[in-house]
Amino acid sequence: MKLAVFKNEEELDLAAAKSMIEVINENPEATLGLATGQTPIGLYQKLVQAYQKGQVTFKQVTTYNIDEYVGLEKEHPQSFYHFMKTHLFSHIDLNEVQIHIPNGTASNLEEETERYESLLMKAGQLDIQILSIGLNGHIGFNEPGNTLHAETHVVTLTEDTRKVNSKSFPSLAEVPKKAITMGLGPMMKAKKIIFIAKGEEKAAILKQAFKGPIDPLVPGSLLQLHPNIEVYLDEKAVKYMM
Structure with missing residues (x-):
């Protein structure tokens, strides 16, 4: 594990973006697994800025998002497709056919996970x-449990996760109860993981994930097994890690 600690989010996002840009410039046809949520927004902003400055192109890149809410249309303001269009896709030269996100409104969810x-x-x-991590240790929407899934699957979101995500919705009642999520297999098989966490509220779960035992009740703890993971934290998040 390569751990880097930054004084502020600006420096963190810039460093994480630089790592991504180096890979893309070395391999213009790079495949990227992308995350949503508040944590990677700054990273995506830095990628957009780099593109605007001519430092990187996404013309041949292919993306695979981790997850999507069940029941939300692509155009819904809280869908992860809409999130990605808002924060990244609409501002770079990525071809629409090279964007892959689970279809949360598929008529047959089991078939969609297989697709x-x-x-x-x-x-x-x-x-x-x-990747980032939820307050309960989830990565993607792989929630804590006695067993974890290697493949794409439909997950019932915990109430803790729904409460955290309700910040993006008018009310908790409107937060979907299910999602489609990439399993841990493709994540752990990736050549490089860029892991980002920010803020003191993440400090305790980060200690469990990276300093505690590997435990399915803390899905993020499996990241200890990855041979090439770069961990980017701000000074508040690293509180219990040193």
Whole structure:
């Protein structure tokens, strides 16, 4: 594990973006596993700025998002497709056909998980996987439990996760109760994981994930097993890690 600690989010996001840009410039056809939520927004802003300055192109890049809410149309303001269009896709030269996100409104969710898993299998080893961690230790929407899934699956979100995510919705009642999420297999198979966490509220779970035992009740703890993970934290998040 390569751990880097930064004084502020600006420096953190810039360093994480630089790592991504180096991979893309070395391999213009890079495959990227992308995350949503508040944590990677700054990273995406830095990628947009780099593109605008001519420092990187995404014309041949292919992306695979980790997850999507069940029941939300792509155009819904809280869908992860809409999130990605807002914060990244609409501002770079990425071809629409090279964007892959689970379909949360598929008529047959089981078939959709199989379709998405097939895409990931065809892609093979992702060049980069962007990850963060939930307050309960989840990565993607792989929630804590006695067993964890290697493949794409439908997950029932915990009430803790729904409460945290309700910040993006008018009310808790409107937060979907299920999502489609990439399993841990493709994440752990990625050539490089760029892991980002910010803020003191993440400090305790980070200690469990990276300093505690590997435990399915803390899905993020499996990241200890990855041979090439770059961990980017701000000074508040690293509180219990040193």
